[in-house]
Each structure stands twice: as C-alpha cells, then as structure tokens.
Amino acid sequence: MRKILIANRGEIALRIIKTCREMEIETVAIYSDADKDLPFVKEATYAFRIGEPPVNKSYLKTEAILEIAKRENVDGIHPGYGFLSENAVFARSVINAGIAFIGPDPETIELMGDKIVSRNTMKEAGVPVVPGSGEGTSTLEEACRLADSMGYPVMLKASGGGGGIGMVRCENEQALAKSFDSTKARAKAYFGSDEVFIEKYIENARHVEIQVFGDHHGNIVHLFERDCSIQRRHQKVVEESPSPFLSEQTKQKMYETALTAAKAVNYKNAGTIEFIVDEQENFYFLEMNTRLQVEHPVTEQVTGLDLVEWQLLAARGEKLPLQQNSIKQAGHSIEFRLYAEDPVSFMPSPGKLSKFEWKDTPGIRVDYGYASNTAVSPFYDPMIAKCIIYGQSRDEAIENALQFFEGLGIEGIKTNAPLFKEILKDEDFRKGNYSTSFLAKKAFAVN
Amino acid sequence: MKEITSSMAGTVLNVLVEAGQEVNAGQEVLMLESMKMEIPVESEAAGKVAEVKVSIGDFVNEGDVLIVFE
Numbered sequence: 001m002r003k004i005l006i007a008n009r010g011e012i013a014l015r016i017i018k019t020c021r022e023m024e025i026e027t028v029a030i031y032s033d034a035d036k037d038l039p040f041v042k043e044a045t046y047a048f049r050i051g052e053p054p055v056n057k058s059y060l061k062t063e064a065i066l067e068i069a070k071r072e073n074v075d076g077i078h079p080g081y082g083f084l085s086e087n088a089v090f091a092r093s094v095i096n097a098g099i100a101f102i103g104p105d106p107e108t109i110e111l112m113g114d115k116i117v118s119r120n121t122m123k124e125a126g127v128p129v130v131p132g133s134g135e136g137t138s139t140l141e142e143a144c145r146l147a148d149s150m151g152y153p154v155m156l157k158a159s160g161g162g163g164g165i166g167m168v169r170c171e172n173e174q175a176l177a178k179s180f181d182s183t184k185a186r187a188k189a190y191f192g193s194d195e196v197f198i199e200k201y202i203e204n205a206r207h208v209e210i211q212v213f214g215d216h217h218g219n220i221v222h223l224f225e226r227d228c229s230i231q232r233r234h235q236k237v238v239e240e241s242p243s244p245f246l247s248e249q250t251k252q253k254m255y256e257t258a259l260t261a262a263k264a265v266n267y268k269n270a271g272t273i274e275f276i277v278d279e280q281e282n283f284y285f286l287e288m289n290t291r292l293q294v295e296h297p298v299t300e301q302v303t304g305l306d307l308v309e310w311q312l313l314a315a316r317g318e319k320l321p322l323q324q325n326s327i328k329q330a331g332h333s334i335e336f337r338l339y340a341e342d343p344v345s346f347m348p349s350p351g352k353l354s355k356f357e358w359k360d361t362p363g364i365r366v367d368y369g370y371a372s373n374t375a376v377s378p379f380y381d382p383m384i385a386k387c388i389i390y391g392q393s394r395d396e397a398i399e400n401a402l403q404f405f406e407g408l409g410i411e412g413i414k415t416n417a418p419l420f421k422e423i424l425k426d427e428d429f430r431k432g433n434y435s436t437s438f439l440a441k442k443a444f445a446v447n
Numbered sequence: 448m449k450e451i452t453s454s455m456a457g458t459v460l461n462v463l464v465e466a467g468q469e470v471n472a473g474q475e476v477l478m479l480e481s482m483k484m485e486i487p488v489e490s491e492a493a494g495k496v497a498e499v500k501v502s503i504g505d506f507v508n509e510g511d512v513l514i515v516f517e
Binding site: 348 | 455481482484509
C-alpha cells in the first residue's frame with residue numbers, strides 16, 4: 001500500500017495522514033469549499049476539491065470520490081468515522097473498483113448496521129442483549145403492549161439509527177404515544193427506514209465499550225475497554241480507559257464477550273462493541289461500530305499502539321502485529337471532545353476560531369481539525385479537537401487535564417472547554433462515580 | 448416585533464408557518480439545522496406573518512431575516 005485516499009475531513013483526516021507519513025504512504029485528501037483552509041488539506045500529499053459544503057454535495061458523493069481514487073491510482077480508501085464509514089454499498093463499490101477498503105467486509109457492515117439484525121445475531125451467539133422486543137414495531141398499539149410487558153421507562157429507537165440519533169426515552173404510555181410518530185418520521189428522514197423498536201431503559205447506566213481488532217487470517221484480539229458514560233444528547237463528551245468503575249472480574253468477562261461477538265461475525269479490521277452496564281455490573285450488547293472510533297486515542301495511550309497503523313497493515317493482508325497476551329494496558333487516559341458549542345445549553349456555536357493554542361507537554365495529545373484563524377462551519381459536527389491526556393494513574397491524568405485546560409487559549413467562538421474544568425473538579429467524577437445522566441443531573445453552571 | 452432573524456448559521460430544515468398565518472408567542476415557526484443538530488426557532492411574540500423569507504434547504508447566516516411580520 002503506497003497511496004491511500006481519505007474519504008473524510010477535519011481531525012480524523014489529519015490523524016490518518018500522520019500515521020501514513022510514518023509508514024511512507026502518500027495521502028489523497030478530498031475537501032469541500034468550507035474546508036479548503038483546514039490543516040488536513042495542507043498536510044495531505046495531494047488534495048482535491050470535492051464540492052460545495054453540504055455533505056450530500058461533498059463528503060457523501062460516492063461517485064466523485066471513487067473517480068478521484070481511480071484517477072489518482074490509490075491502493076486503499078480510509079473512510080474515517082461518520083460519512084461513508086458504515087455504508088456497505090460504498091465499501092462494496094470501493095472493492096469492486098479494485099481498491100482496498102480500510103475497514104471490515106461490506107457484509108459485516110450491513111449486518112451490524114441494522115440494530116435489530118445485529119441484536120439478534122449477537123443473541124444467537126450467546127451475547128447478552130438489553131431486554132427488548134428483538135423485532136421492529138410498526139404500530140403504536142404493538143409498541144404499548146411490548147412496553148407494558150417489559151415495564152417503563154423504555155427506549156424507543158430507530159432500527160437504522162446510530163450515534164445517539166433517533167432515540168427517545170419514554171416514561172409512560174402517554175410519552176410513548178407522543179413520541180411514536182415523530183420518531184418514525186425522523187428515522188425515515190435520517191436513516192431511510194421508519195422501522196423502530198423498543199428496549200428496556202436501564203437506569204443509572206454506564207456506557208462501556210471494548211475495542212476489538214481482526215485480520216484476514218482469523219486472528220481477533222481485544223484492546224481493553226473505554227468508559228464513555230459522560231454524554232450529552234446521547235453523544236459522548238468524555239471517554240477514559242481503564243473504566244474507573246468496573247471490577248476486574250467484570251472487565252475480563254466483557255473482553256471475552258466482545259471477542260465472542262467479533263468472532264460471530266468473523267470480524268476484520270478495527271471495531272468496537274458497545275455495552276450498556278447497570279449498577280450491578282450486568283452488561284448488555286448495545287451495538288457494534290464497524291469502523292475506527294472517535295475515541296480510539298484513549299486506547300492508543302494506554303496500549304502504546306497505533307490503531308491506524310494496524311488498520312493499514314490488516315487492510316493489506318498482514319497478520320496483526322501482536323497476539324493477545326502481548327497487548328498490555330498501562331496508566332490512564334482521558335479524552336475530552338472540544339466542541340464549538342455553548343457549555344450550558346450545548347447549542348452550536350459556529351464561527352471563526354481566532355485563537356487556538358496550548359502548551360505541548362508530555363502526556364498531552366491534541367488531535368485537531370481546526371487551527372487559529374480558521375472557521376468552524378455549520379455544515380459538519382461541532383468537534384474542534386480531541387484533547388487526550390495521559391497519567392500514570394487516574395488522579396495524575398485528572399491533574400494533567402486540569403492544567404491543560406487552565407493553559408488552553410481558545411477564543412472567537414463559544415466552546416465547552418469551561419465545562420471540562422467543572423467536570424474535572426467535580427467530586428463524583430473524581431471518584432469515578434458517574435452514569436450517562438451525569439451532565440443532565442449536574443447541570444453545571446459555567447460562566 | 449417586526450421580524451425574526453437567525454441566531455446562528457445553518458440550513459433551513461423545515462418551515463412551519465406561511466404568509467397570513469397568526470402565530471402565538473413561543474410557537475415554533477421554523478427548524479434550522481446547524482452542526483448536525485436541529486435548532487427550533489420560536490416566535491418571541493404573537494403576530495401575523497407577512498412573509499417567509501426562506502425556503503427549505505436554504506443556507507442562512509447569523510442575523511439573516513427569516514420571517515417578517517405585519
């Protein structure tokens with residue numbers, strides 16, 4: 001593999017470029033008009049304009065992307081996360097064009113992309129799933145009957161959904177009735193299918209996921225857990241590894257279960273098995289993400305490995321560099337997603353970033369998509385950068401993070417940086433005592 | 448209240464009122480999408496819509512006029 005195209009933008013495109021450079025692989029970036037001044041465009045070996053800012057006129061233009069890939073004679077396409085990364089049709093057209101898709105098989109993407117199908121696949125493989133219907137619900141009457149049988153509160157979810165979009169918590173039958181049609185309509189608009197299903201809502205849940213990795217020789221390993229319970233709008237804001245809450249015994253059980261799940265679908269390349277964990281440490285399969293995860297640097301810091309390098313090696317048919325017993329977890333890593341948004345209302349705040357500076361010190365890694373004097377546009381998600389902070393212990397990582405945010409210079413638009421300081425000083429967070437409702441319950445006042 | 452302006456840059460996802468319609472204070476009149484998030488736009492006061500200045504799919508900047516009242 002000598003040259004790859006990156007079908008993505010922002011921080012993840014730049015992050016992939018960095019590893020490619022170390023491996024002496026040339027990179028082809030694509031960019032929309034809104035992104036022409038961003039660092040990833042400047043750092044790629046080659047960069048080509050793909051279209052206007054809206055995603056359907058740029059980063060989702062399958063045909064145009066493939067055309068550039070063929071013209072530039074690339075050996076592989078890395079889809080990053082989001083956009084076309086979990087689009088089986090795209091993966092298949094890449095392979096049919098004689099180009100390696102840097103990710104799992106299209107069949108696996110398809111299987112795991114449908115929440116109902118993936119849930120049933122995992123159940124058959126003996127993986128515990130959240131109590132729920134296990135099939136799509138078409139009428140409100142049926143939904144109410146199912147919800148009654150499992151007991152409220154329940155989660156109403158879009159079968160084709162993901163990334164926290166298209167799901168609503170319903171406290172009772174009235175709430176379910178109120179949300180049913182709008183959830184179906186939204187599912188149709190966002191995911192092309194109005195199929196929905198119902199799951200038991202788990203109170204005070206934690207969101208813990210296991211990184212897995214497979215090659216084309218049947219080897220599958222896990223790379224430990226990430227605790228991603230600090231969320232807003234069902235989307236992750238802070239992630240850490242190891243989890244400060246799970247017992248060693250539960251962790252081992254989760255690793256084994258994740259391997260079972262990955263083996264059940266003959267998984268290749270980087271993937272993540274997401275679990276929801278209740279207060280008694282019972283865990284249930286939530287979904288599998290068939291791509292590199294936003295929060296993968298947390299795993300890289302505690303294992304000392306480069307997951308993008310592993311992806312490229314696996315995609316060119318090599319065996320995984322390490323076997324399970326040689327993969328170690330050391331120290332503690334916490335990632336903070338720096339968003340262009342109001343730290344209290346979480347409302348978007350696009351605009352020009354006039355200043356974005358920090359002090360480079362050991363243990364601090366910033367994966368950025370924007371630099372000083374670039375504009376955060378309203379067309380894509382609000383992430384400016386990921387701040388990944390390492391310590392020998394969790395306490396040390398927290399202290400290093402506090403120092404980092406004290407010294408962070410960010411001006412021009414509103415960001416959630418002030419919120420991170422509040423989280424880091426919070427007693428419950430410091431004790432590792434938090435669930436997915438942490439931010440909603442705390443309602444931090446940030447000035 | 449003479450008009451409603453956009454509080455942020457984004458794309459018009461849905462227009463919920465039309466010219467000639469009476470709206471109440473707090474009523475949702477428009478849905479914007481910015482940074483992959485739906486942002487409802489509400490009317491601050493009651494009034495009668497004279498003109499809707501935008502259509503679904505339009506891109507608006509912060510401060511752009513969305514709706515004009517009589």
